Amino acid sequence: MKNFIYDVPTRVLFGDGQVSNVGKEVKKHASKILLLYGKNSIKKNGLYDEVIKFLTEENIEIIELSGVDPNPRIETVREGADLCRKHNLELVLAVGGGSTIDCAKGIAAQTKYHGDIWKDLCVDKKFNLLTEALPVASILTLAATGSEMNGNSVLSNSKENLKLGFNSYILRPVFSILDPTYTFSVNKYQTAAGAVDIMSHLFEQYFSPDKKGYLQSRIMEGLLKTVIHYAPIAYENPTNYDARANIMWASSLSLNGLTSAGKESTDWATHQMEHELSAKYDITHGVGLGILTPYWMEYVLDKENVHRFVEYANNVWGIFGDDDFQVAKKVITKTREFFNSLDIPSTLTDIGIDSSKFEDMATSATRLGPIGTMKKLEYKDVLEILTMAL
Amino acid sequence: MKNFIYDVPTRVLFGDGQVSNVGKEVKKHASKILLLYGKNSIKKNGLYDEVIKFLTEENIEIIELSGVDPNPRIETVREGADLCRKHNLELVLAVGGGSTIDCAKGIAAQTKYHGDIWKDLCVDKKFNLLTEALPVASILTLAATGSEMNGNSVLSNSKENLKLGFNSYILRPVFSILDPTYTFSVNKYQTAAGAVDIMSHLFEQYFSPDKKGYLQSRIMEGLLKTVIHYAPIAYENPTNYDARANIMWASSLSLNGLTSAGKESTDWATHQMEHELSAKYDITHGVGLGILTPYWMEYVLDKENVHRFVEYANNVWGIFGDDDFQVAKKVITKTREFFNSLDIPSTLTDIGIDSSKFEDMATSATRLGPIGTMKKLEYKDVLEILTMAL
Missing domain, CATH: 3.40.50.1970 (Rossmann fold)
Structure with missing residues (x-):
């Protein structure tokens, strides 16, 4: 630690x-x-x-x-x-x-x-x-x-x-x-976007090359399970107090320092890419994150970090299997399907964004150097992920 | 919540x-x-x-x-x-x-x-x-x-x-x-007792009639897994930094308010019984807890609360099964075996305590009324648990 x-x-x-x-x-x-x-x-x-x-x-x-x-x-x-x-x-x-x-x-x-x-x-x-x-x-x-x-x-x-x-x-x-x-009056769209934002904060800290951070990963899995359990309930029944309460408290605990304290590294590349999207198009942050996250996962997945995805699959979704890469791909698909179940779209095209500003965005996102730690993303990587998400 | x-x-x-x-x-x-x-x-x-x-x-x-x-x-x-x-x-x-x-x-x-x-x-x-x-x-x-x-x-x-x-x-x-x-120089005995104490703090908050507390339970499962993973490592290799660090931080987070905030009830009967033991015999707190906890679990287990034990079995130990009571009994045995693996004894007799002060202790533990919430323990219940632990 x-x-x-x-x-x-x-x-x-x-x-x-x-x-x-x-x-x-x-x-x-x-x-x-x-x-x-x-x-x-x-x-x-x-x-x-x-x-x-x-x-x-x-x-x-x-x-x-x-x-x-x-x-x-x-x-x-x-x-x-x-x-x-x-x-x-x-x-x-x-x-x-x-x-x-x-x-x-x-x-x-x-x-x-x-x-x-x-x-x-x-x-x-x-x-x-x-x-x-x-x-x-x-x-x-x-x-x-x-x-x-x-x-x-x-x-x-x-x-x-x-x-x-x-x-x-x-x-x-x-x-x-x-x-x-x-938060009872928060509409379905913002409820879904909020849930994705919370999950993304956890992903940004959970997925890292950090070989340690055992305690932090276990706490984050608990918070991810909480959001995954209650987001569909709040989405369907906006005045369910317990769902709103669990999501609200999970949100605060996911980004108050508890989950990152002691970690050797965190990622945050998806957030940096999304900031480019919402700066250029003024879209809802959580929606941008929901679209980009599964593509980012697919892009960075490799044999060095596949164990992280397996851990996520096992401990958060109860997905097991003999082939690590198959398990990883399954859980990425599961994550996208979960977002879709909250009516978060899967592509930038779905929200009216085309490729015309991709080069600008990739330049701006990497203006201070490569972003992320799971895989260091340079200009061409960001461009590739945005293109995958089209 | x-x-x-x-x-x-x-x-x-x-x-x-x-x-x-x-x-x-x-x-x-x-x-x-x-x-x-x-x-x-x-x-x-x-x-x-x-x-x-x-x-x-x-x-x-x-x-x-x-x-x-x-x-x-x-x-x-x-x-x-x-x-x-x-x-x-x-x-x-x-x-x-x-x-x-x-x-x-x-x-x-x-x-x-x-x-x-x-x-x-x-x-x-x-x-x-x-x-x-x-x-x-x-x-x-x-x-x-x-x-x-x-x-x-x-x-x-x-x-x-x-x-x-x-x-x-x-x-x-x-x-x-x-x-x-x-904590590198903490001996095996105190290392084991400390780990049991941390786990007991979590059990006292985890096992309660509270029907909600989803988020809190998921965080506590993460902390329990952390102690269960690292206590044997620290026990065998006292200078393993990561084991000592994870245990130390888990200890602080288990009793700083994080895991109880928002819960409708917590238990603490085992701690109150153990305080009687260490007041009368000056034994190590964690050892007293390690002996009493599995007996307390066996005593309070009933059809109203069996789901709590199943949740603990599934999420902390990966123990599953069709019969809830069998799963509950399995995980109680597993908990005792884990303590034993750290050389924590299973009975009061093992640490030289006989039944001569049981009545005094049961009286003192319940002097302000019944203790605990999973099952409200009165004088006769405390006496029974102490006798089971003999």
């Missing part, structure tokens, strides 16, 4: 009705806050009114910023940071899915940062330059990105056609409220 | 050589500390010198208290609290196994508490009375109790022949250094 620091201080308040604690939790950190959200859905379902009520009960002053996009834009981050500076706000409270929380982290960082976080953090990856930030907190309404318990943020720059991530320990939310009932 | 708060702020520094950070980590919280340890083993293996060196480099003032017993005594807690008050110490740093860390928590609590923690917390279980404590930190040298990431403490009172636990969120260590190489 590799040396690691595990430091996950986010206080999670999980379950039906936990929003009633939001005022008290905020009060521990701030008296004037930026309330950040996306479109009007939280006003329609009553969550907005509840949040305002419980914040007001604790005399929290609130400045609002709404309209965060599904792929949150750096312009919104700048607007939010201006508001925080102008009003001396002390905390950014995101109410929404991963996009809103990612945007809140951008705002929290930019508010205290003298340079431009897009250039220094997202593009140049100089994460160490960020030494302070406003505290971030969240009320999660969509299980997918894990942003509610980690310091990661992915932002989009439409002018540059780029979607880039950064991360910092100081951006881990101080608290996150996870109420599964808020 | 039941509503829960997950709040595990302990910063874990894991891996070979992390002790070099102890001074810097302490400095964040304190400049004068109590250094608490057990016998002379940390002086023999050089750890004591290293700790002193790295603390001194950061100008930390140190008052020492050594001689913590394997079942830490309330008298040591009182002595430590007197030292902390007298010298205005600001943090208690435990260097040792779970006993030393438990003792450090007792000292940290008693120092700031005006009453007697033995009476109010251990005996009367009025945990809410504890509102402040010194910060606790640890350098772990034995993987077993999970004390390094939680707020639990178990103390012994030899005058009253009692071993009682208490817990408080405010006693969770601010940081813990987990270096698997410190």
Whole structure:
């Protein structure tokens, strides 16, 4: 096991009705806050009114910023940071899915940062330059990105056609409220995309050349089984509390550091390729991942790593067999069929994407060098995987 | 899933050589500390010198208290609290196994508490009375109790022949250094006992009437598989780093809240029975657990809960079959055989315990009412299980 620091201080308040604690939790950190959200859905379902009520009960002053996009834009981050500076706000409270929380982290960082976080953090990856930030907190309404318990943020720059991530320990939310009932209204399409996103986070960490990481693999298999068990239930019956709860908590645990701490390597090539797709076409992240993942698996599979696929087949799907490659191919097919069962398409053509930007995307994905670790993917490899997925 | 708060702020520094950070980590919280340890083993293996060196480099003032017993005594807690008050110490740093860390928590609590923690917390279980404590930190040298990431403490009172636990969120260590190489010198007997203790913590949470807890069960199965895979390796080859590392991290994750958060119920009857054994006979906790666990399983098994044992058989041991009760009995036998393979005996007679104090122990174990949830055990049930284990 590799040396690691595990430091996950986010206080999670999980379950039906936990929003009633939001005022008290905020009060521990701030008296004037930026309330950040996306479109009007939280006003329609009553969550907005509840949040305002419980914040007001604790005399929290609130400045609002709404309209965060599904792929949150750096312009919104700048607007939010201006508001925080102008009003001396002390905390950014995101109410929404991963996009809103990612945007809140951008705002929290930019508010205290003298340079431009897009250039220094997202593009140049100089994460160490960020030494302070406003505290971030969240009320999660969509299980997918894990942003509610980690310091990661992915932002989009439409002018540059780029979607880039950064991360910092100081951006881990101080608290996150996870109420599964808020995800009852998530539609089938987003429920499926969220489930794929969670599974992809696990695949990116599970599939690696790391010869060790036994404990981490066993935990990830447990989380994969949880999503595979409950995603079809939530898909068919959106108000099944237990399904929504298991998926929501699995999502947070899949990307809060628990599953990667101690691993020698992780992959993340599929995410980097997908970021190119959603930067160019603004598609739903989980759908892009669902299309690309099985092709990536087929492309990287070789005799060095076939045991990883066998382990996945045995321990997650109960698929066994004498021929390792046949078992591996079976489980890749099984994975694609599972995504299809949630109406996730199998090809880029299905979602209206043609090959016209493949070369651009392959160039952009590998601009800092080869991506991934299971197999190091260069320009031609990325181009090949995109072409397979056509 | 039941509503829960997950709040595990302990910063874990894991891996070979992390002790070099102890001074810097302490400095964040304190400049004068109590250094608490057990016998002379940390002086023999050089750890004591290293700790002193790295603390001194950061100008930390140190008052020492050594001689913590394997079942830490309330008298040591009182002595430590007197030292902390007298010298205005600001943090208690435990260097040792779970006993030393438990003792450090007792000292940290008693120092700031005006009453007697033995009476109010251990005996009367009025945990809410504890509102402040010194910060606790640890350098772990034995993987077993999970004390390094939680707020639990178990103390012994030899005058009253009692071993009682208490817990408080405010006693969770601010940081813990987990270096698997410190466990290389743990002998076979303690290595086996530690592995059983970790597995027992998982059993106490895994086996419950809780109809839900899917995610939690899958994670616990992963942790059980990890201990089952690596305990025999560490037992045979005490300096196998990866075995020691996986066991150490599994130990922390098995009792830091991760596996119980969201569960509707847990059991803990076996632990309560074992505390009677080690209070009366001062035996090693993990050995007591290893003897009692299979008998407890046999005693509580019934048609309401047989599915739990089948799940355990299928997912942890790969034991399948058509008859649920046969599968359950097979996996109980398998569990006992596994313990035996680590030279953990199967009966109380094997460790020199006769039935003379069984009635006392059964009375004491159930003094606050029935124990456990899989089956609520009253006086006569505890007596029966102890008799089966004879």
